[in-house]
Amino acid sequence: MYRSLLRARLPLVADSLYSPRSCEARSNVVGRMEFSRMFVEGLGHFRSWEQSVARSMQVQIVNALCSGERDQASKLLSNLGHGNGLRDDDFLFILDYCARSPDPLFVMETWRIMEEREIVMNRRCYMFIIRALSKGGYLKELAVLQQNLSAVHEIWKDCIKYYNPSIISLRKFVWSFARLSDLRSAYNVLQRMVALALKGSASVRMSADGRYQSSRLDIPIPLNKRCGMTENGYSGLSALESIPVKIGEQKISTDSLLVDLPHIDNATEHSTAIPGNIPSVDEGNNGSSPQFSPVADVPRTGGLYLSAKQVLQSDPDMVDMELDGGGFGILKDIATLPVMKILRWSFSDVIHACARSRNCELAEQLFLQMDNIGLEPSQHTFDGLVKVVVSERGITYGMKVVKEMEKRSLKPYSATLATLLVGYSRSLELDLAEALLDQIVESSSKHIHPFNALLAACDAMDQPERAVRVLAKMKHLKIKYDIRTYELLFSLFGNVNAPYEKGNMLSKVDASKRIRAIEMDMVKNGVQHSRISMENLLKALGAEGMIRELIQYLQVADNQFCHTYAYKGTVMYNTVLHALVEAKESHNATEVFKNMKSCDLPPDAATYNIMIDCCSIIRCFKSASALVSLMIRDGFSPETCTYTALIKILLANEDFDEALNLLDQASTEGIQLDVLLFNTILLEAYLKGRIDIIELIVERMHQEKIQPDPATCSYAFSAYVDRGFLTTAIEALQVLSMRMISEEESVLQDKRIYFEELVLDEDPEAESRITKIFKESGEYLASALLNLRWCAITGFSISWSPNESLWARRLSSTYGPRTPASWKAKT
Structure with missing residues (x-):
């Protein structure tokens, strides 16, 4: 596509240079050249001055970050962002520093300013951003790169338009489509590979450096100029792998395009063009998905899929062979060992893509097709199948796949065991999950996810003792913690006392030591607080009743997160407000709420309900009513907890009649009454000795069918x-x-x-x-x-x-x- 555009532009330029009209205007052009040269030189000097200023500001920003003056660095970055004529190079030094530190928070702040100024970023910028985020454990909070899947489709269409690609070439396309989650295209190209192998014409040899190569040249016989050929020719995949293609502002080879494209979700809209007479849809089915033989049945998920059997039947050059009877089962008698290896790799690629896209049906069908054509699945193939089966069918089915591996004398990868461990952790079967830890022998950091999953399960089941054993296993395997690990550590060990127990002097000292130890380890490993880790830390401090530390850390969170993520800032403030109200710190809660409003952080329904509950501490129904008015004005309707808090205030003032009126109002407005609301009235009635109120409420509960x-x-x-x-x-x-x-x-x-x-x-x-x-x-x-x-x-x-x-x-x-x-x- 890009070469076609280039061929179209060059003749136009040549025509403009040598046309008679241009010859007549040549003298006028020469007359203006001196002025143009002076103007361009002036622009160059101005741009050089701008670049020097930007470079100086980048140095100042990095120096501020190194000195720990983050506020100053943010101010300088804001000033830099207001400059004129900014380019990606004007931020490259900052991004490089953030990648090496790493500093994921500041890289996101820099990225946000670049996006606001609509600065086009080059490949190095993206590389530094990804490195900073991945090292800091923030990779899940954004999608960075969105490569162009249509470019791969254009290359594929050009490739099959002029010649029949070899099995090596098809392998590259399968890999590319699979990585881009275009399962339909990957599946169809894979079936071409199978058909080529069954035809017996797929020949592969080993190169001097140990790489597989096609034994025939991938150079097509040129057709003619009417077919789109030019004088420069079109040399097929060999040229395709060497001719640079311009994408954006960079020139990269199509070989790197086929190898390095990242994963893109929701990219299955494209269909792959298949040459020859192969039908894309069975005409007899009126456009519905066709029905194929068990060799390569089309999955019931729908779409334009082609089986290897259809490829063979549609090509008159394909050999005549029996295709029925439950499958081919003859690949091992036709294909060479290298061809079978390449096919196995491609099958594994597509099955792993099915795992990423959660398409269990297609993965299972591909696995059965491998068995039908006599292709033995590898450990890598089983790894992809386990992942997709666990995600869609459940952990029990995943274990059945592992048992099948054992029957074939195949040992599961550590990654496969990690998938099972995550499945058991999510189903809270902690004994089975922990039993798999001893079988995970690889110490690669990529296996930290299952450990984090098990720690999260320990947190959910309130089992810190088991979490200690998990951490000991991680230390033995030398697995470095990431930000998710620290988030869980604050939740598991941030507070000492069990739930519903108030903190005392000893527990507060112990909790303070734990928090300090976790934060020191974060500094040691170069990991900074995330929003979730800070929120868990605030919850731990609130649970222990450590009010002074709670306010201090709120100020830190306010500077780092609350203004960048307004909604998340509201959640953090709610965490602190809830802890203050639980500790009956009404004055501090009021001050925090005022500060929240002054910082333009929008309160949500939870914020108002917490503050209405705070009014029960000072027994001020008037203030609570004012908060209800603000709540309604901001678009939030009163909930059951709202009425519970209001009733609590009235009962504190022994106003039972008004409390019962409010209960009736809640029922009239369709509020779902619950046992907590009624117990609020029963408790106060018991404390005041009002048996009549107790009997009324008990009967009311019976009439409302509230147990x-x-x-x-x-x-x-x-x-x-x-x-x-x-x-x-x-x-x-x-x-x-x-x-x-x-x-x-x-x-x-x-x-x-x-x-x-x-x-x-x-x-x-x-x-x-x-x-x-x-x-x-x-x-x-x-x-x-x-x-x-x-x-x-x-x-x-x-x-x-x-x-x-x-x-x-x-x-x-x-x-x-x-x-x-x-x-x-x-x-």
């Missing part, structure tokens, strides 16, 4: 006990425990025999069995059974019809079902 939880039972039971109504307390506990199991009496009757055996069992281990049910079936069921067992031990009979209880019937007749207004009248 009680252990806190509900505790508040109601304790309120009756404190007033001396012991029998009523036991009866209420039984009813609420039954409702914890189920609100439907039919469910209770169905499971009555099984539950009754557990509750009335005199075996001392009965409670342990109930605790086991707690572990497997959830907290509510276990708590309910333990409550009922305690009632039975105290001598009370157990009724499995809670609605027939005298206490339940009294509440129903007194408080429901009626309108909210009549409920309030009863109080």
